[in-house]
Amino acid sequence: MTAAVSKPMPDVDDPLSGPFWAALDRHEIVAQRCRDCGMVRWPIAETCPRCLGSPAVWERLPSEGRVWSHVEYVRAFHPAFAAETPYVIALVDVVEGVRLPGRLLPGARPVSIGAVVVARFVPTQSGPTLLAWEEVPRKEDR
Ligand SMILES: [Zn+2]
Incomplete structure (x- = not known):
């Protein structure tokens, strides 16, 4: 008998991407919006690819x-x-x-x-x- 293979799952406890997974639990889609330049940041990142700023807020999409x-x-x-x-x-x-x-x-x-x-x-x-x-x-x- 072979053991069942489990599916790979996202790391919902990851401090960077955790808010995205928590939002899906609430049936919402969110992404980061850069506080410095306003760009919606995707994929999830610590630093804005446009202005290199770090602070971001999670915004519902x-x-x-x-x-x-x-x-x-x-x-x-x-x-x-x-x-x-x-x-x-x-x-x-x-x-x-x-x-x-x-x-x-x-x-x-x-x-x-x-x-x-x-x-x-x-x-x-x-x-x-x-x-x-x-x-x-x-x-x-x-
Ligand atoms: Zn930015």
């Missing part, structure tokens, strides 16, 4: 975005995901400069670039809430 790209995994990149293949990971533009990856929940048809998607907050057995996306039905589909 929209829970909707547009698909910038997506990929279908037919072969698992990690053994713990093998039973879930095939699945789609989308990169979603939420606001300028913030492009967030997440599982694309199965929809009625293949998703297209530019499709409007809404955030879904998926609890896990081991604790963290993960970000997923679901396509918003187009008017002609309603």
